[in-house]
Structures are given as C-alpha cells and as structure tokens.
Amino acid sequence: PNDYLIIKPSIIYSPSKGEYRHTISKDGDFRVEQNGLVAKVGIDYENDALNFSNLFSYSIMNASKISPTQFHITYPTSNVHNWGGKTGASQGAFGSIKQEQNTLSYEFDLNFKPLNFEEISHKFALGGGANHKSGKYEVPGYVQMFNIKNSLLKNGEHCEPWDKYCIEWQKATSNYHTKAKGGYFIKYNKIQGSTKATYNDYNLWAQDEINAGKFKFRAGVRADFNTLNRDINLAPRLSASWDVFGDNSSVLNLGANRYYGRNLFAYELRAARNALTSVCTRKSHKDKFTCEANLPIYGLNELKTPYSDELAVAFKQNLGKFDTNLKYIKRYGRDEIIAVKYSNYNKKSPYYNENFGITRTIYTNKGKSRSDSIELTLATHENLAFFDIENSLQFSLNYTKSKRNFFEDDDYNANKNDFGINGEKNHTNLVVYNGKIIDKNELPANSFAEPFSLKLLTTSEFPRLNLGFTSAKTTLSNAFSYRTKHETIDYAGTIDTPEFGRLEAYEKYTAGGTINWDAKVGLEFSAPKKSTFFANIDAYNMLNKKVIAAKYYRAGRKTPTNIYESGREIWLEVGYKW
Numbered sequence: 001p002n003d004y005l006i007i008k009p010s011i012i013y014s015p016s017k018g019e020y021r022h023t024i025s026k027d028g029d030f031r032v033e034q035n036g037l038v039a040k041v042g043i044d045y046e047n048d049a050l051n052f053s054n055l056f057s058y059s060i061m062n063a064s065k066i067s068p069t070q071f072h073i074t075y076p077t078s079n080v081h082n083w084g085g086k087t088g089a090s091q092g093a094f095g096s097i098k099q100e101q102n103t104l105s106y107e108f109d110l111n112f113k114p115l116n117f118e119e120i121s122h123k124f125a126l127g128g129g130a131n132h133k134s135g136k137y138e139v140p141g142y143v144q145m146f147n148i149k150n151s152l153l154k155n156g157e158h159c160e161p162w163d164k165y166c167i168e169w170q171k172a173t174s175n176y177h178t179k180a181k182g183g184y185f186i187k188y189n190k191i192q193g194s195t196k197a198t199y200n201d202y203n204l205w206a207q208d209e210i211n212a213g214k215f216k217f218r219a220g221v222r223a224d225f226n227t228l229n230r231d232i233n234l235a236p237r238l239s240a241s242w243d244v245f246g247d248n249s250s251v252l253n254l255g256a257n258r259y260y261g262r263n264l265f266a267y268e269l270r271a272a273r274n275a276l277t278s279v280c281t282r283k284s285h286k287d288k289f290t291c292e293a294n295l296p297i298y299g300l301n302e303l304k305t306p307y308s309d310e311l312a313v314a315f316k317q318n319l320g321k322f323d324t325n326l327k328y329i330k331r332y333g334r335d336e337i338i339a340v341k342y343s344n345y346n347k348k349s350p351y352y353n354e355n356f357g358i359t360r361t362i363y364t365n366k367g368k369s370r371s372d373s374i375e376l377t378l379a380t381h382e383n384l385a386f387f388d389i390e391n392s393l394q395f396s397l398n399y400t401k402s403k404r405n406f407f408e409d410d411d412y413n414a415n416k417n418d419f420g421i422n423g424e425k426n427h428t429n430l431v432v433y434n435g436k437i438i439d440k441n442e443l444p445a446n447s448f449a450e451p452f453s454l455k456l457l458t459t460s461e462f463p464r465l466n467l468g469f470t471s472a473k474t475t476l477s478n479a480f481s482y483r484t485k486h487e488t489i490d491y492a493g494t495i496d497t498p499e500f501g502r503l504e505a506y507e508k509y510t511a512g513g514t515i516n517w518d519a520k521v522g523l524e525f526s527a528p529k530k531s532t533f534f535a536n537i538d539a540y541n542m543l544n545k546k547v548i549a550a551k552y553y554r555a556g557r558k559t560p561t562n563i564y565e566s567g568r569e570i571w572l573e574v575g576y577k578w
Contacts, residue, residue, distance in 0.1 A: 008042035025090040026083055030067040036060070053109040061101045067093040071144040076183060078169035095143030095191070098136075105131040114211075121211045128204040135197050135269045139276060142192035153182040157285060166285050184285040195272040199265040201226040207237065214243045224260055228268055229303050233260045249318040261306040267337060267363060271297040274361075297339065297361045304335045304365045321382040329373045333404070336367025369404030383461075390461040398453045405440075432495045432505040443489065443506060452484040475522040485513045490551045490560065509551060517542040531578035537570070544568040 001007065014036040022028030040057040072092040075081035081089040107129035114121040153159070159166035159182065168182035207220025220237040235258040244250040280291040314327040339361055379394035431440050462474040492507040518540050525533045544567050551560035 004045055004047055006042075006044045008040075008044070010038075010040045010042075012036070012038045022090070022093055024084075025072070025092060027069050027091055028093045030065055030093040030096075033062075033064045033066065035062045049113055051109075051111045053111075055105075055107045057103075057105050059101075059103045061103075063099045065097040067096045069093055070095040070141050073144070073185075075167065076169075078167070079171050080167055080169045094145065096140050098138040098140065100136045102134045103131060105129060119213060123209040123211070124207075125209070126204070126206040128202070130202045131200065133199045133265050135199075135265070135272075136194065137196075137269065137273045137276070138194035139191050142190055145189045145191075151184055151186050151285070153184065153285065155181075158182075159184065160286060163285065186283070187279065187281045188289070190278045190280050190291055191276050192278070193276050195276055197265070197268045197272045199226065199228060199268060201262065214246050216241045216243075224262070224305070226264060226305070228264045229301060229305065231305050233305050233307070235260055235307070251316045253312070253314040253316070255310070255312040257310045257312075259308045259310065261308075261336075264300075264303065264305065267303075268300060271300055271363075297363060300363055303337060303363055306333065306336045306365070306367070308333045318381075321380055321384065323377075323379055323381050325375075325377045325379075327373075327375045327377075329371075331369075331371045331373075333367070333369035333371075335365040336369060336404075338364055338367045367405060369402065371400065371402035373401075374399045388463045392459045394455075394457045396455045398455075399451055401451060405443075430500055430503055432497065432503050433489070434506075434508055437497065437500065437503065451486050454482040456480040470525045470527065472526075473524045475520075475524075477520040477522070479516075479518040481516045483514055483516075486511055488550075492560070511548060514545055514547045515543070516545060516547075527576075527578075529578070531576065534575050534577065536573040538573070540569040540571075541565075541567055 015034065017031065017033040020030055020032060022030075036059070038057065038059040040055060043054040043056075045052045069092040072090065072094045074088040074090045075084070077084045077086065077089050081091070083089050107127070109127040110125065112124045114123045153166075153168065159168055163184065165188075166182070166184035170181075201224065203222060203224045205220060205222040207218055210217040210219075218237070218239045222235045222237065224233045224235070225231070237257045239253065239255040239257075241254070242252045244252065274294055274297055277294045278291040279294065280289040282289050309332045310329060311331075312327065312329045314325060317324045375396060375398045377394060377396040380392045383390040383392050385391070430437050431443065432438075433443060456479075458478045460476045462476070465472045465474070487508055487510055489506050489508050492505045494502050495505040496502050518538070519542055520539070521537045523535045527533055546567070547565040548562050549565045550563040
C-alpha cells in the first residue's frame with residue numbers, strides 16, 4: 001500500500017488421493033483421500049525505528065481412509081479359509097476412518113533498529129504467538145478386529161446358526177488347529193464413534209544482540225504456555241561468536257540453548273481416539289459377545305513438557321571460493337513421554353487403585369536421551385564457472401551417536417504384570433538381548449540414524465537458451481549420499497528362560513551401507529510481462545537400490561520380515577509465476 005506497509009496474502013490448496021492394498025489380506029484394498037487448505041496473510045510495517053511483522057494463518061487438513069470392509073480378521077487356515085499360509089488367512093482392510101484438524105494461529109516479530117553506545121551496539125527484538133488447534137477423529141459405522149487365537153470346538157459341538165464368527169471345517173492346516181473340526185472367536189476389538197480434542201498454546205520471547213568489535217553476543221529467553229498441562233516453561237537462549245580477524249574469514253561460534261517440545265496435542269488426540277475402542281469377549285461358542293469400553297489413558301494433565309538442552313561449538317573458515325564449517329552438538333533430552341501399562345488386579349501391588357480396571361495406561365515423563373553429533377561441511381560461496389556453466393557444490397561428513405531409554409513405540413516400557421497374585425515381584429523390566437538377560441533401560445537406542453554419512457550436493461545452471469518465441473533456463477541438481485554400515489536392534493518375539501519365565505527378546509543386526517543418488521532437472525520459460533512457465537522433474541533413488549530400513553518378527557515366525565525404504569520415484573511439477 002505504501003513505502004512503510006507490505007501485505008502478503010497466500011492460499012494453498014493441496015488435494016491428493018491414492019489406492020493401496022494390504023497385500024497379505026483378502027479384500028485388503030482401500031483408498032486414501034487428503035485435502036489441505038492453508039490461508040495466510042502477512043503484514044509487515046517498517047519505519048526508521050523498527051520493523052513490525054505479523055502473520056495470520058488458518059488451515060484445514062482432512063484425511064480419510066475409505067475401505068469396502070469394516071473389519072480385519074485373521075482366520076485359522078483351513079478348507080474354508082484357504083488363501084493364507086501356516087500363520088493364518090487374513091481378510092479385510094481395518095475399516096474406514098475420517099480425520100480433520102483445524103489450526104488458527106498468529107505470530108509477530110518486533111525488531112528494533114540498533115542502538116549505539118560508543119563502540120557497542122544493541123539490537124533488541126521480541127515476538128510471540130498463539131495457536132488454537134482442534135482435531136476430530138471419526139469411525140463411520142464401526143470396525144471389528146479379530147485375531148487368530150480362537151477357541152477350538154470339541155467333539156459333538158457345533159456353531160450356532162446365528163454366529164458368523166464360529167467356523168466349522170473339514171481340514172485345518174495352521175499351527176495347533178490341525179486336529180480340530182472348527183473354532184470360534186472369543187475376543188475382538190470394536191472401534192466405533194467419533195471424538196474431538198482442542199488445544200491452545202501461547203509464547204513470548206525477547207532477545208538482545210550485542211555487537212562489540214570482533215565479538216557478538218546474543219542473550220534471550222522464550223516463555224511457553226499450553227492449556228493441557230498448564231505449565232509455564234522458560235527456555236534460555238545464549239550464543240556468542242568471535243570474528244578472529246574482523247573480516248568474517250575465521251569465526252568461532254558457541255551456543256547453549258533449551259528447547260521445549262510442542263507436540264502435546266498429539267498425545268491428547270491419541271488418548272481421545274483410544275476411548276473409542278471396546279474389548280468384546282465371550283466364554284463359549286453358545287454365548288454372545290459382551291463389550292466393555294477401553295479405560296482412559298491417564299496422566300495427560302500431570303505431564304511435564306519434554307525439553308532438550310543443547311550445547312554447540314562451531315568454527316567457520318574461508319578458503320578462497322569455499323567455506324568450511326566444523327560443528328559439534330551435544331543434546332540431552334529430558335522428561336520425554338512414555339506410555340506405561342500397569343496391572344491393577346491385586347491389592348498388594350503399590351500401583352493398585354480400586355477406581356481402575358484390571359490394567360490401566362498412564363503417560364509418564366520417564367523418557368530420556370542423549371546424542372552427540374559432529375559435522376564437517378565444505379561449500380562454495382561463489383559459483384565455479386566451467387564452459388559458461390555456473391556450478392555450486394556442498395560436501396558434508398556427519399557422525400552421530402545417540403542413546404535413549406525407550407523405543408518410538410509408546411509401549412516400550414510397558415509393565416503389564418508388575419506384581420503376581422500373591423504380591424510377589426515379577427520381572428517384566430527384564431528382556432533378553434543377544435542371549436543375555438538385561439534391564440530394558442540398558443537396551444541401545446533403536447535409531448535409523450547411521451553413525452557416519454557422506455553427502456555431496458551439486459547444482460549446475462546452464463546458459464539461457466534463446467528459442468525465438470521464448471528463452472529457457474535449465475538447472476540440474478544432484479544429491480549423492482553414502483551411509484556406512486551400522487548396528488541397530490529389533491524386537492524378536494519372546495523367549496522362555498529358566499530363571500524368569502517368558503521374556504521379550506531383542507536382537508542386534510548390522511544394517512548394510514548404501515549409496516543413493518537423487519536428481520532434479522528444472523526448466524524455466526520466459527513469458528510476457530516478466531512472468532514464467534516452469535517445470536521440475538525430481539527423481540529419487542535413481543539407482544533403485546533395495547535398502548532395508550528395519551526388520552520385525554511376525555507372530556509364529558523365527559525369521560524376520562524386512563521393511564524397505566522407497567524404490568525409485570519420479571515426480572513432475574509444472575507451474576506459472578506472474
């Protein structure tokens with residue numbers, strides 16, 4: 001509108017849909033549809049004393065899974081259900097789901113012009129924001145999920161005419177069902193209904209950047225508040241740098257910062273979704289199912305906000321047209337969130353509570369982690385010209401070591417039977433790792449972050465080509481990476497031990513190193529009034545390498561199933577800018 005005020009509106013609409021299939025399940029086809037609408041308005045005001053930036057945004061995100069079946073059942077393999085292997089015959093695609101999240105947010109930054117006091121200058125800044133989030137999760141109709149562990153029909157017993165979850169067969173081929181003439185399910189999970197959750201968070205921050213010749217200091221603090229646990233979290237931010245020769249060619253940087261997590265809304269949604277599940281059981285083939293709703297997940301309101309403390313040191317050195325950076329970061333994660341299951345069936349347990357059922361799940365802040373990362377980068381800060389082709393490149397070497405006392409799975413530290421019927425302590429905190437019995441907390445971190453990785457990024461911009469009616473600019477980008485071999489662990493079922501009975505087992509395996517190549521070609525065509533048409537072609541995993549991302553053990557199998565990273569993917573983007 002004028003020299004002092006700039007208004008920047010934007011709107012993004014991003015629909016998508018895809019067809020999928022559970023390959024080991026009959027009738028396992030399903031469709032996923034997503035719609036995203038994001039509207040933003042930025043308002044920037046600047047005068048001789050300050051710069052005041054504002055950003056208002058509203059987003060609606062929808063994701064739906066459409067399945068022709070409202071169930072997922074694993075039957076014993078028999079002449080009736082004869083499409084499975086020895087571990088059972090699966091049918092269904094877990095039903096349909098609708099999800100929606102709305103977010104309304106406001107952010108502002110207020111940057112003051114520097115104030116000079118002799119040879120020292122101060123640059124003050126402050127900012128803040130507010131977010132309102134609401135989420136909805138809905139299961140149209142209901143979803144039933146059965147598993148293979150059904151009860152067998154005895155001689156002379158037959159299924160009731162109304163019971164479609166009782167099956168009689170002439171021959172069974174799966175596991176312990178070979179001599180039976182039929183079976184019936186005694187338990188299933190039923191998911192039905194809809195649920196909502198809302199969440200608000202607010203933040204304020206302020207900082208002072210001090211310049212004193214070759215030295216620069218920045219001190220700041222950030223305050224966060226959310227309506228879930230109602231904590232007021234204060235995070236200090238400190239950094240310092242020394243420009244050794246005063247020409248920005250050799251710079252030493254130090255930093256000490258705290259960062260609080262902002263994902264508590266995800267746990268509130270998960271707890272709300274968990275309440276839609278009921279466990280349905282019966283004792284015999286003549287009975288009908290009775291259903292009991294899941295108990296709530298407790299502890300959300302008592303949670304502390306997870307945080308990380310970070311220490312960093314870095315050194316930058318200019319080498320002609322190249323800049324080198326050496327950086328070391330140590331990070332400690334504290335009060336990280338873990339879901340813990342406690343048994344609640346006997347009064348001698350210290351966790352017993354007469355208001356809860358047989359088991360209860362609570363969220364706790366028992367998680368902690370530590371990581372060390374070293375990175376060396378070499379990058380051009382001026383283009384390198386070869387035959388009129390402008391080239392830039394960046395090379396990086398990274399080493400990362402991490403350790404934590406939990407898996408990504410919330411139930412990693414689940415203690416399902418802490419105390420026996422007579423109050424004796426059970427050993428659910430023990431696991432078998434590579435043949436040795438250890439405490440769960442001693443398991444190494446199950447992380448896909450390889451200790452060593454090499455990356456080379458190149459970008460080449462070719463001379464503009466005159467085509468008469470237009471001119472074209474071509475850009476070629478390549479990303480090469482090498483990841484070394486590294487050791488990781490995965491769940492390997494259960495093992496019977498003479499001292500402590502059946503324990504969970506974990507095994508270490510070596511994930512192989514791999515080379516990857518991603519490429520991108522960008523084309524830009526000039527059009528009237530400074531507008532342009534453009535097209536980008538992205539090719540990921542050009543070599544189509546088969547890379548194992550993880551391993552897991554299916555029930556009843558002694559060898560693991562491999563989970564692979566994506567194969568080659570080709571993406572095309574076209575657009576018009578004016």
